[in-house]
Amino acid sequence: MGILEQFEQWLVNYWPSWAAYLVPPLVAFAILSTFILVVVMAFIYIERRGIGRFQVRLGPNRAGPFGVLQPVADAIKVLIKEDIIPAKGDRWVHWLAPIIAFIPALMIFAVIPFGHGAIFADLNIGILYIIAISSLGIIGVFMAGWGSNNKYSLVSAMRTVAQMISYEIPLVLSIIGVLIITGSLSMVSIVEGQHVPFLLLQPLGFLIFFLAAAAEINRTPFDLLEAESEIVAGYHIEYSGMKFGLFYLGEYTHAFAISAIVAILFLGGWSGPFLPPALWFLIKVFSVFIVLFWLRSTLPRLRVDQLMGFAWKCLFPLALINIFITGIEAIIWPNFPWQLLILNILIAALLIVLWSGFFRVAGERVSFERYGRGIAKGLALTFRHLFRHPITVQYPEQRLTPSRRFRGNLLVWDVERCNGCRACARMCPISIIDIETARGDKGLVVERLEIDFGRCMFCGLCVEACPVEALFMSRDYEKASYRRELLVMKKEQFVAAEKRPSAYAYPELEAEMPPQTLLAPPKGGR
């Protein structure tokens, strides 16, 4: 008997039966949604920090200790941003899309068991319900793409539908192996039927499910719908404020749901020794999620033809073969003895190696020797990066000394040497040097000098043009301002500025300069 039913039976003693029926699920929903929000925030934090470390970066670390409050800061920012609706867009569809994209991701949690009896509704068709519900999210994404009235979002929406329906087939087929073994669709009995984790009994099904699920929640390498290098932000390009926030929340809620489903179907759910069941469940969910973003930080994005080819030519046939192998095993050995583990792992390895050499994707044969080893090497490399010192610095506090011959973005002007010939102003290809001269007792005197560093492209032609070497490039590399006018340097500022010339033009100064700080020191350093 679940916790909810016990709560209801206790309430019946005090309240009328309809209230006793209504209140427990509402209370449970409040607890569950708060819990989901907290876990999603933890996911966002772990993912951003983790990907930072996988890529030898620092990751967000400003808001709160170690950047823990970063998701909270993001949430507040998203909440108080202006909501922009495109003028040509379809208002209603634009409004409804984030709601429809978010609700299915949340609805999955109604049948996810977090422990003994800790389940919202123990449906006897649990996994079928999840499959039916989770595929509804596509409609929201497609509505977003259509309602925005933007070519990028429409392209993204079409890709999303194609990708999601293609990967849904292997996803649902790979679960069938598990169903044959347990003989039940209920999530609770699937967990209770796992004496060994099905990861070992169904290795092929696990791999297919994991890859297809990564595609379903649009994680890189399957994030074609958000390919920022091609279609900017995909379907949510026209979304801002809380509507975008709901998409973002829905994406991570879906990622949490998928990690939970993987943990339940293949890793034994809440069962485990020593620790309390809910803790075991969370440990498993988080480890699945960590593997997901480990893949994300390692692999580049696939092309659309590779993506579709992979779903239909590799995952789909393998999922079918997996069903029939499991079916034969279920008929010959109905009790699934432990020797089957070894047999199944061998079969899975053999099938992957054989099948990968069998089909072509985009006119190219996918050889396991090439891609399998390449992916494994890449994963190992990013894992090693976790333990390296990050090569980014905390910028305003920590500064780098540039190379001695570094030619920076500011000009140093020597007023003593300048003879006011205006060669620099004539040479400037974008005419940003404004110089006015007047006749003095020893020739021309510069009265006004203005250089717009907001537009300067640091070509160095003015320095080359100067016949008396009065202009040279400095070693500074910082130039920033909140107002464009402040980027225009005047004569007085040039005179007052500290002269830090580059050793490129003045090699005799090189010996006195501080050495360059290296981001990635050679072996043995730091």
Added chain:
Amino acid sequence: MLENFGYIGIFLIAALGFAISTITLPILLRRFHIVPKKPNPVKSSTYECGMDTVGKSRVQFNFRYYFYALLFVVFDIQVVFLYPWAVALGELKLFGFLEMLAFFSILIVGFLYAWRKGVLEWK
């Protein structure tokens, strides 16, 4: 068991309330001047990296999407038959297995035909 489905209904209503209240919260905050509302024609124009949209936004798209949609419908319906079969395989034994094999082989012939015809190639 039926009351569990009732729970799902309550969950759906609560989730709807949750989503709608999150999305309308900025409208409430706009009353207190926390969320700005300053639309202008440039801001609400279609975002295409600074360029003006050429022609209609809802353009024709690649017909290959329909091939995948058709394949999806065929195999998704097959999945509907597979789920009860998988749960009951323990009682159906060999006969049920062979029956499903026969059903499958018909669909697989169609799949192989599509594959040979180059439907799965994206060009």
